[in-house]
Amino acid sequence: xxxxxxxxxxxxxxxxxxxxxxxxxxxxxxxxxxxxxxxxxxxxxxxxxxxxxxxxxxxxxxxxxxxxxxxxxxxxxxxxxxxxxxxxxxxxxxxxxxxxxxxxxxxxxxxxxxxxxxxxxxxxxxxxxxxxxxxxxxxxxxxxxxxxxxxxxxxxxxxxxxxxxxxxxxxxxxxxxxxxxxxxxxxxxxxxxxxxxxxxxxxxxxxx
Numbered sequence: 647x648x649x650x651x652x653x654x655x656x657x658x659x660x661x662x663x664x665x666x667x668x669x670x671x672x673x674x675x676x677x678x679x680x681x682x683x684x685x686x687x688x689x690x691x692x693x694x695x696x697x698x699x700x701x702x703x704x705x706x707x708x709x710x711x712x713x714x715x716x717x718x719x720x721x722x723x724x725x726x727x728x729x730x731x732x733x734x735x736x737x738x739x740x741x742x743x744x745x746x747x748x749x750x751x752x753x754x755x756x757x758x759x760x761x762x763x764x765x766x767x768x769x770x771x772x773x774x775x776x777x778x779x780x781x782x783x784x785x786x787x788x789x790x791x792x793x794x795x796x797x798x799x800x801x802x803x804x805x806x807x808x809x810x811x812x813x814x815x816x817x818x819x820x821x822x823x824x825x826x827x828x829x830x831x832x833x834x835x836x837x838x839x840x841x842x843x844x845x846x847x848x849x850x851x852x853x854x
Contacts, residue, residue: 648712650834651738653700654719659692660837663715664706666698673697700731706738713744713832717843721749721801728803732817739854746825746835748849752777752804755846777804807848814852825851 650663659665672691698704700716701723714735720728735745759773766772774780778801807824814822827844828836830851 648834649706649710650713650715650838651704651706651711652715652838653698653704654716654722655695657689657692657695658717658838658840659695661694662834663838665692665695666700666704667691667695668697668699668701700734701727703734704738708737709740711738711743712740713746713834714739715745715835715838716747717838717840718749718847720747721804722799723802725803729813729817732813732819736818736854741854743854744830744832744851745819745854746830746839746849746851747810748825748839748843748847749805749810750777750801751806751846751848753806753848755804777801779804805848807850810848810850814850819852819854822850822852825849 651666652659652663653666653668655663655665655667656669669691671687672695675691676697696705700719716735720731723731739745755773755776758776759769763769763772771780775782778799811822811824826849827839827841830836830839
């Protein structure tokens with residue numbers, strides 16, 4: 647039986663995938679008794695989402711996954727954690743297995759900035775918001791500081807396709823190519839990909 651793993655799934659958890667997310671909220675929701683009474687989102691995580699952190703390593707056996715997918719996750723990792731995530735992804739893939747991912751495209755954001763965002767008055771401000779690299783205001787409350795320390799909403803390291811390709815090669819992946827929405831050889835990816843996430847994005851498809 648084939649095994650398909652998605653990490654950083656959020657609320658998108660197709661039944662034909664094993665879905666992981668590293669959200670602290672998910673971890674709290676999975677606590678016995680107390681977790682059933684708590685959620686900080688408008689909805690709870692789907693029941694088939696498991697807590698798992700690709701940087702610490704997912705509870706998957708080496709060479710066990712036919713495909714791995716992540717969408718708008720890698721840019722939330724520091725550079726060193728990104729390298730660890732690639733290493734751990736490579737480890738759980740079967741030889742010949744497919745790894746696909748998509749991240750916001752730094753190159754597209756910079757091109758918009760150089761074009762002046764339609765001649766707006768403060769293009770640098772727009773670039774910082776667009777890339778989520780800036781800090782618009784310091785957290786003032788204790789809860790906001792805790793969220794800032796343990797949350798993972800900020801972008802920590804942005805990517806373009808060329809840089810992703812370079813790092814994927816170093817990690818050992820082969821047959822690396824720039825990907826588009828729903829262009830995977832395996833139709834299983836159609837159940838997990840969202841067309842909107844490919845807009846102004848850098849996407850890749852590669853194999854172990």
